[in-house]
Amino acid sequence: MKRGSIWAWLWFILGLIYFFLPLYATFDFSLRLKRGVLSFAAYENVFSDERFINGFTFSLQMSFWTIVVCLLLIVPTAYWVHLRLPRVRPVVELITLMPFVIPAVVLTFGLIQVYAKAYTFFGTSLPSVLSLDLFTLPGLINLRDAVAARAPITLAFPIVLIAAYTVLSFPYMYRAVDTGLRAMDVRTLTEAAQSLGADTPKILWYVIFPNLRAALLSGAFLTIAIVVGEFTFASLLVWPALGPYIQLIGANRAYEPAALSVISFAITWATLGLLQFFTPEQQGQIAGAR
Amino acid sequence: MAFLELTNINKLFVQGHYAVDNFNLNVESGEFISFLGPSGCGKTTTLRMIAGFETPSSGSIKINRVEITNKPPNQRQIGMVFQSYALFPNMTIAGNIGFGLMLAGKKNDEIKKRLGEMLDLIHLPNYGDRYPYQLSGGQQQRVALARAIAIQPQLLLLDEPLSALDAKIRVELRSEIRRIQRELGITTIYVTHDQEEALSLSDRIVVMNSGKIEQVGTPFEIYNYPTTAFTASFVGQLNLMPITVADAASGTSTFNGIRLNTSQPTSLANGTSAKLALRPEEMNFGKVDGKNLLDGKVESITFLGSIVRTRVDIGGSMISVDLFNERKITLPQVGEQVTVNFPAHACWILE
Numbered sequence: 001m002k003r004g005s006i007w008a009w010l011w012f013i014l015g016l017i018y019f020f021l022p023l024y025a026t027f028d029f030s031l032r033l034k035r036g037v038l039s040f041a042a043y044e045n046v047f048s049d050e051r052f053i054n055g056f057t058f059s060l061q062m063s064f065w066t067i068v069v070c071l072l073l074i075v076p077t078a079y080w081v082h083l084r085l086p087r088v089r090p091v092v093e094l095i096t097l098m099p100f101v102i103p104a105v106v107l108t109f110g111l112i113q114v115y116a117k118a119y120t121f122f123g124t125s126l127p128s129v130l131s132l133d134l135f136t137l138p139g140l141i142n143l144r145d146a147v148a149a150r151a152p153i154t155l156a157f158p159i160v161l162i163a164a165y166t167v168l169s170f171p172y173m174y175r176a177v178d179t180g181l182r183a184m185d186v187r188t189l190t191e192a193a194q195s196l197g198a199d200t201p202k203i204l205w206y207v208i209f210p211n212l213r214a215a216l217l218s219g220a221f222l223t224i225a226i227v228v229g230e231f232t233f234a235s236l237l238v239w240p241a242l243g244p245y246i247q248l249i250g251a252n253r254a255y256e257p258a259a260l261s262v263i264s265f266a267i268t269w270a271t272l273g274l275l276q277f278f279t280p281e282q283q284g285q286i287a288g289a290r
Numbered sequence: 291m292a293f294l295e296l297t298n299i300n301k302l303f304v305q306g307h308y309a310v311d312n313f314n315l316n317v318e319s320g321e322f323i324s325f326l327g328p329s330g331c332g333k334t335t336t337l338r339m340i341a342g343f344e345t346p347s348s349g350s351i352k353i354n355r356v357e358i359t360n361k362p363p364n365q366r367q368i369g370m371v372f373q374s375y376a377l378f379p380n381m382t383i384a385g386n387i388g389f390g391l392m393l394a395g396k397k398n399d400e401i402k403k404r405l406g407e408m409l410d411l412i413h414l415p416n417y418g419d420r421y422p423y424q425l426s427g428g429q430q431q432r433v434a435l436a437r438a439i440a441i442q443p444q445l446l447l448l449d450e451p452l453s454a455l456d457a458k459i460r461v462e463l464r465s466e467i468r469r470i471q472r473e474l475g476i477t478t479i480y481v482t483h484d485q486e487e488a489l490s491l492s493d494r495i496v497v498m499n500s501g502k503i504e505q506v507g508t509p510f511e512i513y514n515y516p517t518t519a520f521t522a523s524f525v526g527q528l529n530l531m532p533i534t535v536a537d538a539a540s541g542t543s544t545f546n547g548i549r550l551n552t553s554q555p556t557s558l559a560n561g562t563s564a565k566l567a568l569r570p571e572e573m574n575f576g577k578v579d580g581k582n583l584l585d586g587k588v589e590s591i592t593f594l595g596s597i598v599r600t601r602v603d604i605g606g607s608m609i610s611v612d613l614f615n616e617r618k619i620t621l622p623q624v625g626e627q628v629t630v631n632f633p634a635h636a637c638w639i640l641e
Contacts, residue, residue, distance in 0.1 A: 184379070197441065207378055210380035213380075
């Protein structure tokens, strides 16, 4: 064996230990809820807790909507910037970095300041989209009916939370899309599609989105990972997400948080596996002469 | 009325220079026109204005008497082939060729039928299910051509379609393009910087330089009767010799005191210094009565395959003499004193 390859293996094994040892310790600890025996009791507790299931489902829903909003917002924007306004790319990049610059707490209070004030809407006072009893009303209520009934309008849909999560996912989603767009000849593909009769929505749908599949999947995966584990927004805006639940359990129990950590790792890896599975094979050069 | 009318087209770029300067051209239906010129001469910009990817600063573009100057590109019914092929990587060959038809709302069996015709036309039957990355560059470009003509466009535009391919494929595909164009009788505009492509393909060539049209004519006219110094030197090889006009009426001039006859009069006054243009392939070695004769010394000999290029120093001017290669050719030696001859009709005074 060559010297170089011994060192390579050494670093590789060190890396593995660094990564897996704490994970193994956590896993081992999570099995010791019952004194003297190894059992999955902590996991049973977690899975039998309705709040966990609800929180997890809620967070998954939130990540779904966040991804939808993100895609609708970022793909056309990044596409347009690539095609027509390459000079503003640094500016857009800077904007997408905002969540790194502004702490989540500040961002949340900013959102509350702006949106929690009562304001009038068709002559009716619209108390707040943040009202705390929102969750009791399922679905979007019909605005016109509410206005007609002169009832206070509340939206039982966490719009502000999704908006906040969208901002939070900007850096990951934008970068993924940007990289995907750089890998293809956006301008020529657009022109080719135009000459064949496609308008901008059709170009986005038939040409840009499909060729961004790998990039979008990785962006979506990162968004799920972020949203499912997010604590600050959900907690301050009082939504029953997984983050606040984990925090609650962590503060009150010993073994269940370890079990939760292992579960979240498993979910993350499962998502990664799915990502690998759905990512198209290497297609060589994307449109263009070499 | 011409099929495609380009009238007073100007394209002013931000920096204040004209990319295209007062461009006027009428193209007849079914014609194959090439825009030929060096890079930056405005040929691609003109093509992109016809396609609708750029808007002229002024002027009008009409197809079949319909004004299209400000029509968006997706409503122009113009097929376009790009240098980089620009096939959609996410679609199969069938998907690519059928894309325009699908957008036009054609029925599935109609698309299928047309697809079969197109694949036969480009000699790639059974390739429908493959993806672009599984095809060679030449095959991809043929698919791009099929995709552009599948929609039965009014006009076919090709933007240096062969530049990314290697020499052999280039020549093959060149005749393929011409065959398909003839078969369909589709009006075509072809942008290239390669004079050989332009000369071999076109019905007419538009030679462009710094945004302006230098000359429009058949390949024969462009090569043999260039009207400007630029055309003369850009298309084909050209020798330029400094001369003095001796007799404007007969087109006679002198070079270092030697009389040189041309066959056409010049508008320059007697005694004016000018340039005499002559093609290397119209010159030969040896003393021949009745031809223009010049003495010089052989500086170099370059073997180019079908021709042999000799550089001869004639009174300080370097002149190329091209000889057709043959197995029994006798070539002068480097350093040898030679006499170069050329007929009067082979040279002309540039104005």
